[in-house]
Amino acid sequence: MIIFHLITLCFYMSSISGTLGNNAMDLYYFPLSPPSRAALMTMKVLGLNPNIKIVNIPEGEQMKPEFLKINPLHQIPVLNDGGFIISESVVIMKYLVDTYAKDDTLFPKDPRKAAVTLQRMLFISAYMFPRMVGYMAGPILDGEEPDAEKGQKLEEAINHLNNFIGDNQWVAGNTMTAADIIAVSNIATIDASGAFDLKAYPNLWQWYGRIKEALSSAGYNEVIKKGADMFGKAFKDVVH
Ligand SMILES: N[C@@H](CCC(=O)N[C@@H](CS)C(=O)NCC(=O)O)C(=O)O
Incomplete structure (x- = not known):
């Protein structure tokens, strides 16, 4: 396999x-x-x-x-x-x-907006991503059964992201930033694994549709979806 x-x-x-x-x-x-x-x-x-x-x-x-x-x-x-x-x-x-960049929208210069953007990016990189790897790597690389406790840890991260988005349009407020790009790279992988019902997180689910649309002309399917689907398929092939 x-x-x-x-x-x-x-x-x-x-x-x-x-x-x-x-x-x-x-x-x-x-x-x-x-x-x-x-x-x-x-x-x-x-x-x-x-x-x-x-x-x-x-x-x-x-x-x-x-x-x-x-x-x-x-x-x-x-x-x-x-x-x-x-x-x-x-x-x-x-x-x-x-x-x-021509302007600072993707990474705001305003200190507070910059701090929120960086906090969200580090949340994805240092909190969600290790939990995703922790849950998915064992089954993919060693054919292990998924560990329910590690799944709960990842779900906790998904819930935090849903709450960070809250009533905002984007992950770090009401402007699309680099935080949305790193978040969707991880969320698309989780989605492709089929292991979690992302629709149960309404803020996240609506944002997910929005960010895919926003990145489509820049090559979302080729750059993010293709690799995420391959990662997800590798997980599904072992688990199902
Ligand atoms: N915090 C790093 C994580 C990078 C990372 O974990 N890369 C993995 C692939 S997803 C890797 O290169 N693993 C190989 C290794 O650690 O030997 C980042 O966000 O760039």
Whole structure:
């Protein structure tokens, strides 16, 4: 089963490598990785076309000496912008907006709005994402039964996101920001796993429709949905 997924991945990877542009900006990336997809989606929203450098995580390419020189923490995503190398999805996204956006909507300059945006981004990156990996990685990589307690922990994170959105249109208030991009990269993966009823979280469910629509012309389906669906399918194949 795992071999099958890897073969599917190879087809997917060659298709994505062939469609992206060529300039002095490299993104070390793997399509199943939610933080990688958040970084690439931000680039697409900003009109940037990086060279995609696939690091095949299931095959352990992140441990190769040439990649460890780029990121000793052996994690993707990593951005190389003309020799400036930086890791951590939230930091990459902020750097990209600060450097290339025409205005500050995606990452507000107002200190309080900036603080809320960053809080939401770190909530996704440091709270929700580890819980999602905790719940889904065992079944995908080792064929384990999903752990109900880990599922509850992830559901708690989903509930917090629903409450953060509240009556607002977006994750960090009434303007779409980079927080929405990193949030949807994770939520699309959870949705594709079929393990949770996201419709039971009405604020989140309505926001989910809104953000997919907002990102569609920048390539939501290609950048976020495709990798999320593959991740979700890998989980479903083991669980059902
Ligand atoms: N906090 C990091 C997390 C990055 C991360 O966990 N990347 C995973 C793929 S989703 C990875 O590279 N794992 C390989 C490893 O740790 O060896 C971020 O948001 O960029």
